[in-house]
Every structure is written in C-alpha cells, then in structure tokens.
Amino acid sequence: MQDIKLKATEKRGLHELEAGKDLLGWDEVTQGSILPSFEGDASNIAHLKQEERDYSHYNSYTATVASWRVVKPVFNMDVCIDCQNCWVWCPDTSIISRDKQMLGIDYDHCKGCEVCVEVCPTNPKSLLMFNEHEDIENALSQWPEKKKKEKK
Template structure:
C-alpha cells in the first residue's frame, strides 16, 4: 500500500491520524518528549517562531491546580509526578490562556515578552495583591 500524504482539508470527517512511528497505543506510557513521532506530526515541528509573548512559570506561587494544563490548546504545559514542571516552548504559541486561567495571587503563570529570560521574569514578579473589602 502506497503512503499518500493528504492535507488537513482532504481528510474525511472523523479521520484518525497516527502521529507515532511505531508501538501505537503502547507509546502512551512513554512521556511525549521521548516518543518517536512521524515527520508529518505536529509534535516534530516547532511553532515557537509565532510567539511574541511567552508564559513564565513561578513555582513559588503554583498550587498545582492544573487549570493551565487543562485549558492549554497545544499541550504545552509539562506535568511530572503530579506537579507542574514547566512549559514546552517548542510548541507554545503564546496565546496566554494558561496565564488567564491561573487562579493564584499573584499568578504563577505570567506572560512576558519572548526575549525576557526566566530569571529576569522571576525577579520582576508582582507581589500579592491585597483584597479590598467593599
């Protein structure tokens, strides 16, 4: 059977695309960054060049609620051993949804310009906002 490449708009509704080179469902037990993806998979391509702003994670404020992980449209939030461990900047487009849904005060994810280093961002982190009674 010949391998025919199709564009996304040529796929049948409900089509399944297999992005893994081998092992199929067994690969789900392997962390995504250690899986072998096909060349056509979005997992092997970077979209970081789209980004203007990036989320920076401050572990000191994070409560590991996973809101960022649940709402991230690109699966760019990295979680290991039940803790948020960082961001996959290769796939993060900088949409800011993770920072928007972060419930902590101050937020544990804040958007910074892409060229700002993590260290610079952490140094400029805002202080906790005091609640004002009305």
C-alpha cells in the same frame, strides 16, 4: 528550574529546515497519503509519556510554532499550587505536567495565547506574560507581590 530538557526535544526544529529535501512537493503528492506518527509499534502510546515515545519526523511534535509568539508565559514554581487549570485548558499541549506536578512550559509549541495566565487562580499569578526577548531569570526577579483583598 525553567530549563526542563525533554529527551525528544533534540529532534525538534531539524525537520522544518530539511522538509523539502527528501519529501515530495505539494504538486507531486499523490491523492492519498499516510503519515505514520511514530517509528515502529505504536499500540501502547496511551501509556507512554511524551519523552518516552519514539516520534517519527511526520509528527508535529517534532515541529515548532515558537515563531508565532510575541509574548511568552513565564512560570514561577514558588507560587504554583499545581491545580492543573493551565494544563486542562492549554490549547497547544504546551504545559509540561508530570505526576500531578506542573513542571514548566514547552516553548517550542506555545503560541502565547495567554489562556494559562487567565485561568491561573493563585495570588499573585504563577504564570505571567513577558516579552519574548525577556530573560527568564530577569522576569522571575520582577514578579509582583501578593495583592491584598480590597475591602468592601
């Protein structure tokens, strides 16, 4: 359930390596420049989901900041109540939410800021931070039990 593969993800990461080849360097750029975000017509973008859009290689959707991260959030679908708190407060558009359901985390754009874990209201939390190298299956197996309310 963790490996949600979006169609456009195939484009990712390719551009970063090839950036210098066919584009101008920083000292050759003219004073004004236009970067088209999409290939072709983009008038209907607000009605298309990310996987349905035809991103151009100038769009930062095709780039990745995964290397910024030292800890990563892991999503446990069994505990999630689809409240979408993580979606509304994710600063990096990294929560994949479709048709009112939380599907997973976009690890190409997540910077590991932990905001989603903080705002998660479930008990136990359905998002928790693990080390970047931690295997997801392994992380899910060590999920904490439900905490009992402390009696006052």
